Structure formats: C-alpha cells, structure tokens
Amino acid sequence: MTRLTRDSIVTTAIEVIGKHGSEQLSVRRLGEAIDADPTAIYRHFRSKDELLRAIGDRCLIGVTDDLPTTSWRECIRELCIRIRAANLAQPALATLVRGAPPRHDNERRITETILARLGEAGFDSAAAAFAYHALIELTIGSAAIDSSLASEDSAARARIYAEWRSDYAALDAGMFPRSVGGAASLYPGTADDRFAYALDRLLDGLAGTLS
Amino acid sequence: MTRLTRDSIVTTAIEVIGKHGSEQLSVRRLGEAIDADPTAIYRHFRSKDELLRAIGDRCLIGVTDDLPTTSWRECIRELCIRIRAANLAQPALATLVRGAPPRHDNERRITETILARLGEAGFDSAAAAFAYHALIELTIGSAAIDSSLASEDSAARARIYAEWRSDYAALDAGMFPRSVGGAASLYPGTADDRFAYALDRLLDGLAGTLS
DNA sequence: ACCCTTTGTCAACGGTGTTGACATCTGTGT
DNA sequence: ACACAGATGTCAACACCGTTGACAAAGGGT
Numbered sequence: 001m002t003r004l005t006r007d008s009i010v011t012t013a014i015e016v017i018g019k020h021g022s023e024q025l026s027v028r029r030l031g032e033a034i035d036a037d038p039t040a041i042y043r044h045f046r047s048k049d050e051l052l053r054a055i056g057d058r059c060l061i062g063v064t065d066d067l068p069t070t071s072w073r074e075c076i077r078e079l080c081i082r083i084r085a086a087n088l089a090q091p092a093l094a095t096l097v098r099g100a101p102p103r104h105d106n107e108r109r110i111t112e113t114i115l116a117r118l119g120e121a122g123f124d125s126a127a128a129a130f131a132y133h134a135l136i137e138l139t140i141g142s143a144a145i146d147s148s149l150a151s152e153d154s155a156a157r158a159r160i161y162a163e164w165r166s167d168y169a170a171l172d173a174g175m176f177p178r179s180v181g182g183a184a185s186l187y188p189g190t191a192d193d194r195f196a197y198a199l200d201r202l203l204d205g206l207a208g209t210l211s
Numbered sequence: 212m213t214r215l216t217r218d219s220i221v222t223t224a225i226e227v228i229g230k231h232g233s234e235q236l237s238v239r240r241l242g243e244a245i246d247a248d249p250t251a252i253y254r255h256f257r258s259k260d261e262l263l264r265a266i267g268d269r270c271l272i273g274v275t276d277d278l279p280t281t282s283w284r285e286c287i288r289e290l291c292i293r294i295r296a297a298n299l300a301q302p303a304l305a306t307l308v309r310g311a312p313p314r315h316d317n318e319r320r321i322t323e324t325i326l327a328r329l330g331e332a333g334f335d336s337a338a339a340a341f342a343y344h345a346l347i348e349l350t351i352g353s354a355a356i357d358s359s360l361a362s363e364d365s366a367a368r369a370r371i372y373a374e375w376r377s378d379y380a381a382l383d384a385g386m387f388p389r390s391v392g393g394a395a396s397l398y399p400g401t402a403d404d405r406f407a408y409a410l411d412r413l414l415d416g417l418a419g420t421l422s
Numbered sequence: 423a424c425c426c427t428t429t430g431t432c433a434a435c436g437g438t439g440t441t442g443a444c445a446t447c448t449g450t451g452t
Numbered sequence: 453a454c455a456c457a458g459a460t461g462t463c464a465a466c467a468c469c470g471t472t473g474a475c476a477a478a479g480g481g482t
Contacts, residue, residue, distance in 0.1 A: 004429075027470060037431050039471080044429090048470065108387060111379075115389035125393040132397075134349075134409030141352015168322075176319060178326035182336040186343075198345030204419050205412030215460075238439060248462050250440080255460090259439065 057104035072121040087143035268315035283332040298354035357402040372398040
C-alpha cells in the first residue's frame, strides 16, 4: 500500500468487514489491515461516520444498473430487493438508515430512479414522494430486522427459525392462543420471501391509488 | 434508593434517556443516576444488552391496551403506530430490531394481537404470518429511519427537512431531473404522516388478498 | 533550493463495557 | 440470638473505542 486514498481505505475496510463482521470494524483494526497508523485514516475521512457512509455507498454500486424496463412495478421491485441485499451485506453501517438525504452518487441515483418510475406511472410529485418514503422505510426495516442473521448460512438460519417457532409454540395457549396455534406458520419461507411478499403488498396498495 | 432492583434500574435508566438522549446512556452515567457504583448494575443484568432489552420492553407497556374494536384494520393500524412511537422514543435500543422472537411479555402480546385480528379478518395462518412480518418490517423500518431526528423538536425537524429538500433541489438537473423537480414535495408532512401513509397502503395491499 | 501543503506517526485524552477480588449487608436455620 | 451463606454494593483495573494535537517525512510549485 504505497499510498493511502479514500478509495483504497474503503476497499480494505470492506475486506475487513467481510472477514471479521461489520461490527468488528474499528479504526485500529482497519489501521492494521491497511498497514499504516490507525490515525492516518483521519487524513482522508473527517470521522468514522464519514468512512462508514463511504463504505455504504460503495456497497450500492451498480444497484441501479440494468433494471427491468417491463413495468414500473417490476423495476422498483427489483431495485428495492437489491437495496435490501446491499444493506444486508453490511448491516451495521445501514447507509440509508441515518435518515439523512443521499449524499453520495449511488444513493442519489436510487432516489432519482424511484421518483422517475413513479412519475412515469402517473403519480404526481406529492404522491410519488409519499410512495418513495414508504418503499424506503419498508426496505430498510426489512434489512435491519434480517441483518442479525445475515452472517449465518441458510442451514443455520433455517435451524434458528425452527427454534423461534418452537419458542412460540411453547407459550401459554390460554394467553397466546394464536401464537401457539400459528407457531408452525411463523417465519415462513426465507427472509427474502417475506420481504418480497411485503413489498408486493405495498406495491399493490400504491398501485391502487392510481386508478 | 435504598435497594436496587431490576425494575428500579430500568425506571431510572428511562429517566436518564429522557433527559440526555438514549445514546448517552452509559453504565457509568446510569450508575451516577442510580446513586450507586456503576458495576452494581451487573448484579441485576448480565450485560448492558440485557438491560436494554428490559428497557425496550418497559417502553412497550400498555401498547396493546384499549385498541379500537371497530375493525381489524383500525386495530392493527393503531397498534403499529404505537409500536413505532415507542421505538422512536428509545431509538438506540430498538427492541424488535434484533430480529429475535419476542422474549418479553409486552412483545408477546403484540404478536398475539396482530395474529388474532388477522385471523378474525379471514387470513389463514400462513397468510397471517406473512402479513405479520410485513407489518413489523415496515413499522421497525420507519422507526429506524426517523429515530435520528426523534430527539429534535418539531420546529427543528421542519428546518432540517427544508434543508434536505434544498439539497435535492441543488442537484444537477440534467442527471437528476426528478429529484430536482420533485424536491419541494420530498419529506412531505411529518414523519408520522409518512408512516401512516405507508402503513395504510400496506394494509390496502393486505386487505386486497382477502377477496 | 526554497517553502508550503499534504500525508503518515506517535502519544495521549476521555470515554466505553466488563471482570475479579473484597467487603458488607440480609435473610434463614438452628 | 447466633452463625453461616448467599446476594448485593464497592473498588481498581483491563482492554477496548473514536478522536486530537504536536511533530516529522515527503512531494510539488515557483
């Protein structure tokens, strides 16, 4: 590493996250991986928060590329699924979660794409704004909830879900009849399936306001 | 404070959060508020995480009380709004976000209530499970996104939203035409309004699967 | 060759959650 | 009433964390 740049730091930061998990990313650990003094990072980023945002944006690279052009619903659906996947990969950073408006290019492109497709679909700019916020809230929420298990493989996840189902089944049937009775149905499919279902129902509701 | 208990610790912890903000709650600060050695907390909670979960559950007290009985939609709508409000008040802890199944009474009552109303509405247990997860994901996501501004008062929030709108308006109109054109419409109403809109559209979509 | 800005290094500050050893207080059985 | 045992509070310390300021080496422009 002859010379440090914002890009090179972000790159090795993502490597570190991939190896040790995102909550293990500390300035000191990153300094070690980067083979430089930890505080050298502060020559390129004002704070760790700024670094995290840059990492987050890097994860969103290409997220708006080659989206389906068949319909606005298909396009937005695919985009939201990709956003969630990117946020799942790097849970702790959760770029969009900070609530602040996009300050990086990839984030900006997301907003633009969603607003554009909604506009073409017939939403006026007020309705498009509400719809945009609704979609982002659901997408981020799903990522936040599922991120705790994102690092496990699918077999482990299935085992954990089974465990949780039996937790519900073991509740007092007098007090929690529906939880006990429906325990076998909880956590259906994969987390991806559940998100896709929620997203489709939200898109149903949004489409319903058009007619 | 003659004697420390789990309940008394949680109570003063919530006071501290109310006064200094939730991210300012440290074991040492809590120890000061509790007028005891900080480490005394570890006699009652295995870890700070366990304490946070207890605080989270305390915030959900009464969340399932006196819900509307007019319709399943009204009932679930109100419950989700309350859950979000509780999570907004204590952002950092984000009880339900951990993705784990409810381990405390108030959390369990939420699941039971939602499943019960959905069941009565005509959802079979598989559909009810999908709908339950969809509602929780949206509710948590909205809370996560809005929590960063929850500590500001409404005037400050309005000012910040105006700032963000002008950020969008200042983008390159050639590259981001919809963001620039629709900037004035972004962040419409209050965060509560935006969540209510999203929730209503999701409920629309869910109701649509019934017929 | 000069200066000046940028970049990396080092020591340190104030903060965090947590642990282990020690003392004290409290309740129970005899 | 006494002694024992467990629960509870105190204290010092550990291993981290993000961040700052002073200092040295490097690099480019005039």
